[in-house]
Amino acid sequence: MTITVGLLVNPVAGLGGAAGLAGSDGADVQRRAAQRGGVSHAAERATVALDGLRSMLSAHDAVLVVAPGVMGETIAAATGLDAAVLDVPVSTPTSAADTTRCATAFAAAGVDLMLFAGGDGTAADVARGCGERIPVLGIPSGVKMYSGCFAVNPRAAADIARHFLAGRAAASAVPTTEMVEVIDLDEDALRDGQVRPRLTASLRIPVAPTVQSRKAPTAANVAEQAAAVAAAAADLLADGVPTALGPGGTTQAVADRLGVPGTLLGVDVVRGGNCDGSDSAGGGRLLAEGASEPELYDWATRGPLRIMVSVIGGQGFLFGRGNQQFSPRVLGAVGAANIVILAPEAKLAALGGRPLLVDTGDADTDALLSGYRRILTGPGQWAVYRVGERTDQHSTDQHQGAI
Amino acid sequence: MTRLPVAPKPPLRRFHQARWDEPIVFELSTPGSRGIGVPEVDPAIGATIGDDATLPAAIRRENPPALPELAQPQVLRHYVRLSQENLGADFNIDVGQGTCTMKYSPKVNEVVIRDPRLYDTHPCQDPATAQGTLEIVHRLERMLAEISGMDAVSVQPAAGSAAIWANVSMIRAYHASRGEGEQRDEIITTIFSHPSNAACAKTAGYKVITLHPDEHGYPDLAALRAALSDRTAALLITNPEDTGIYNPRIAEFVAAVHEVGGLACYDQANANGILGITRARDAGFDLCHFNLHKTFSTPHACGGPAAGACGVTEALEPFLPGPVVVRDDDGTYRLDADRPQSIGKVSPFYGVIPNIVRAYTWIMTMGAEGLREVAEIAALNNNYLAQKILQIPGASMGYPETDARIEQIRYTWQELTEQTGISTEQIGWRAADFGVHYWSSHHPFVIPEPFTLEPTESYSRGELDEYAAIIAEVAREAREDPETVRTAPHRSTVHLTGHEDFDDPARWAVTWRAYLRKYPGAGVRS
CATH class of the missing domain: 3.40.50.10330 (Probable inorganic polyphosphate/atp-NAD kinase; domain 1)
Incomplete structure (x- = not known):
């Protein structure tokens, strides 16, 4: 046939x-x-x-x-x-x-x-x-x-x-x-x-295991965890480094905490509170609202810029879904060390062990962002989680000595 | 052929939990009721010291305490009724509370601790008059040192988590003594480790880094390496983890932590399957702890009082909680408080003596070979139960491609839930209708729709068969009669309750006073 x-x-x-x-x-x-x-x-x-x-x-x-x-x-x-x-x-x-x-x-x-x-x-x-x-x-x-x-x-x-x-x-x-x-x-x-x-x-x-799952619904305790993550993230921003907040509810909560209006599905460049002596809750400044890719590239090349992104629901995407403003050249200019990933523990758990994903359209950028990374999960707490390609490169023969 | 005059019993017992509709004890109060009629002051004494001088004025309350007023029989009935409204370890096949090691607490040990030579002593009396008690403390510490391979042990912590807290405190004191206290502010643990590791580290002010497992459910060495740095204070790790999976590369984990100058601390909450088989020290650990109510059979009670033990290497011995019990050359025991580097007391006095005695008695009755047999039978029982559970359609193990499990298994109902919509919580509520306890797992649910079974060495083959048959029956109901499962429990003390009440702190009333304050008039019986 x-x-x-x-x-x-x-x-x-x-x-x-x-x-x-x-x-x-x-x-x-x-x-x-x-x-x-x-x-x-x-x-x-x-x-x-x-x-x-x-x-x-x-x-x-x-x-x-x-x-x-x-x-x-x-x-x-x-x-x-x-x-x-x-x-x-x-x-x-x-x-x-x-x-x-x-x-x-x-x-x-x-x-x-x-x-x-x-x-x-x-x-x-x-x-x-x-x-x-x-x-x-x-x-x-x-x-x-x-x-x-x-x-x-x-x-x-x-x-x-x-x-x-x-x-x-x-x-x-x-x-x-x-x-x-x-x-x-x-x-x-x-x-x-x-x-x-x-x-x-x-x-x-x-049917295929690699098809994106429908975005998982957010449970009440996940919302609470998201608020704790946002509080921890807002504390990090107190160093005054301009930070591009990616789309999503978690990063929106960071903006709320800083007292700046944010665009839920856009990228906003903000400066944290406290750096001008004000209270850590509120006191942030909105530097650019709904920033486009060229604007972000401009920010990234003019001075230090931090990127803060959250994990997208049950899919586990960090880059390449809903935040294409973070293009390979923007990510390259910012550098992997200046990218902060936010996720409540429950969101990581819901991934069922699948790695977090990046799909920027550029293999070198994807490789730069891949590997074991710290994920901010709340005040004073991180998870170490794999970011990578959907195909698992992890060795499978290392546990053959298991009893 | 003669027939029995009654129908044969069904395969599963027709359980129904007691439902007493019992008020709380404050609501049972009748003004003027007394449990004990205190005699009047003897006239001769009264003449000497005055009628109402039964207590010195300085310690006399101005207002009587707001305690319920009941006579003895009412008190007895009240608490017996409440006890019947429980699914306690003494009358249920308690294998459903995995990670908690719900083994049998031998009743003879209750007789031992009621010996007046122990029972009637006071922690403030002269150690010279409590030599037997101190000897038991000392001997138990030496036995736990032998079991773990560590150099020194303290049984002062009053619970498992208190022991972990003591270990974290010692880790902090150790780094501070080397001038690295400020620098080393991170503690690493794993998502399937005993959650008290993360909790105690956090309580002590450490930043906590949690490692997620690899795709086979093993702790991930590459993730550990990514987390380690000169800021690492320690790794706090459980092995086997709450999945029942034993990490065969644990010595490599310890070595990696040592390479960056961190300490390795072994959480032995799950030690029941490795007693006499592996030792913390042999994998290179600097510290370890035991929950005496898990592995060493002291009762869990209702969240305590329990007992914990900390084991350390010689390098960390100066930091042990104090005072410590020492044995002098002449065989006498004394309390040594002259230890300048000690983290100090972690519980009042010298620990929970009744539980220390129970654990000591249990180890003495088991003997060294018996301890190893405990581990072997616990693992055999687990394997036996697994074969039963895995035959239930819709049930499988988390990380099924990883065969090896020690003394417990975290299973998943993912398939059943996808097919029926029935969740693991709902299965637990329905299991209560058959008279058994059932638990899911700690949060977050890394393994979806989880349940965790740990049969220990205490349950017979017949009991494990019964438990598995109950779970199989509930799974069958989930497919054929889901409404019954969804609306369970039906034969329990309470029916299905709303969770939203538990999620709202504004509605909590954890004391009688809070109850009266938040719900005015609620305490008044009509």
């Missing part, structure tokens, strides 16, 4: 990330993002995934079907892979409706698996088009990726797809799929500082 693989790329996914706009949904935001120098990496990420599928496609005589134009066709052409193009009209610039229309067509064509490059907004548009009729898998390329349909990085997407399609081709073992929820945050509410996760739809994805 012939295997067919679909590819759908949202060419504006992630546009608002490096521009500090907390998302890229809607034409107006996309225009503003482009003005602020925002760039989408969806095409490169889709290319990495396609490269990972190349040998599998030829080995099984599989057919690659792509969406028209910048939504797939031009990317496939650039990789030199033969591809059939969906016969669906696509507007210029592309819109959410195009994504939905293409997804509907892929379902009608009955592809064995459709890969799509985008974020939570794209996932919602895909679900609107194909529902649960065909298995799909997200190549992470958006700003927000809270949904459970994304692989941890483009290469992992290729690995899962390869494994899944090989199972289909062999028809020996029935490849299994599972339903996952598509979650999107209301971007307008986010810009107003409120997290309103919405469960928008569900999708069918191949």
Whole structure:
């Protein structure tokens, strides 16, 4: 039987990330993002995934079907892979409706698996088009990726797809799929500082251990622990070093503690309290609100800058999800020693032993951030936890002397 | 064929816990009731010292204490009823409270401690008149030194955590004596170590660094190396950890800590499976501790009084809590308080003497070979119970690819929870309906939906079978009748209670006075 693989790329996914706009949904935001120098990496990420599928496609005589134009066709052409193009009209610039229309067509064509490059907004548009009729898998390329349909990085997407399609081709073992929820945050509410996760739809994805889990709900005691972490973090900031606070509730709590307004899903540069003799609670200063990548690079190269980030829910991501403003050059200029990671113990425990993840898009930067790192878990307490690639490099033969 | 006139018993016992609806003792108070009728002052004495001069004025209360007023039989019934509303170690197959080593506390030891030569002594009397008690303290310390391999031991701490606290205090005093007290401000522990390690270090003002395990559940040597520095005061580590996994590279851990000038402190809360098999000193540790209520059979009571022991090398001996019991060449025992580097007292007087005597008696009745047999049977029982538990659909071990477990296992219901929505807490509440205690694990839940079973050496094969059958039955109910599990307990003293009440400090009333203050009028019985 012939295997067919679909590819759908949202060419504006992630546009608002490096521009500090907390998302890229809607034409107006996309225009503003482009003005602020925002760039989408969806095409490169889709290319990495396609490269990972190349040998599998030829080995099984599989057919690659792509969406028209910048939504797939031009990317496939650039990789030199033969591809059939969906016969669906696509507007210029592309819109959410195009994504939905293409997804509907892929379902009608009955592809064995459709890969799509985008974020939570794209996932919602895909679900609107194909529902649960065909298995799909997200190549992470958006700003927000809270949904459970994304692989941890483009290469992992290729690995899962390869494994899944090989199972289909062999028809020996029935490849299994599972339903996952598509979650999107209301971007307008986010810009107003409120997290309103919405469960928008569900999708069918191949079962694989490396698929990002849905962001875990926050229990009450986790919230208390987060407050303790924030208190400890605010104390660290008393040295007066300008600090870029990453997105998320934990870092927002740090800003609250310093008495400065913060952007929940953006990066704010702040200075801690106490350095001008004021009380440690409050007394902080907001130096830059919703900073973009170029602004952060400017801060990092002009003087010492500290980066403070928290762990993103059940996924364990530190960089590359929702905080693309921290680009490889920004992280390189700041240096690994000046990056403080915050996480309540319960959040680390919920990772089930999986390492914390970085996916900056640059292998050298990822390597620089990897290894055993101290995580601030509360006042006067740290955890030492592994940060790394999803594939475990840890030796497995060292415990053979166990009794 | 003749048939029994009654139906045969079902496979599981039809347990129902006593439910007395018993008020708290303050609410039972009847003004004027007395437990003891104190006789009037003898006229001859009264004539000599005056009628109301029973106590010197300086120690007489101006107002009588606000104690409940009850006669003896009411007091007896009250407390017997409360005792029936417990799932205590004396009548339940208490293997569900893993990490706590709920072994049998022999009743004969209660007879021993009631010997008036012990019972009627006072800690302030002249040591010359308490030679027997001091000899037992000294001999127990020497036996624990032999068991651990350490040079010196103190049984002064009044609990396991008090012993860990004493160890942390000695670590601090040791570094201070070398001029490194300020510099070495970090203590390292692991997430599966006894949580008292982190707690005691924190209480002593240390920064605490917690290591997470590797993917096989072992403490991670690479993580330790990443945490070590010239700021390291000590490593506080439990082995086997609360997962039941023994760290075979423990000597390398100790060596790595020594390389940076830190001390290595062995938490022996989980010593029951290694008695007579491994020793703290042989792995290079500088300090260790035991919970006498775990490994050495003294009763757990209800959070105490317990007894702990600290063991140290010669280098740390000057810092031991004081005074210490020493044996002079002529065989007499005395208390030596002239120890300038000692961290001082960590409990009133010289420790919890009844528990010290119980532990001493237990070791003497077991003998050296018996101690090793304890460890072997505890490990065998654990393996036997594991085979039973792992047959239950939905139950598995944390880190299943790591086979070796010593005396306990942290299991997981992850699969059952995913399939049924029933959590480990709910399984515990339902287990109470069958008359057994069940516990999950310390927080955070690193192993999802955990439960921790430690059968010790005290339970028979039949009892382990019964416990496993109860857990299997609750797991079956989770699939076939989840509502019964979700709404449990049904046959217990109390029904399902709301957790939110426990999460809100504003609603806590931990004393009668706080209760009256927070809930005016609540203490008045209509």
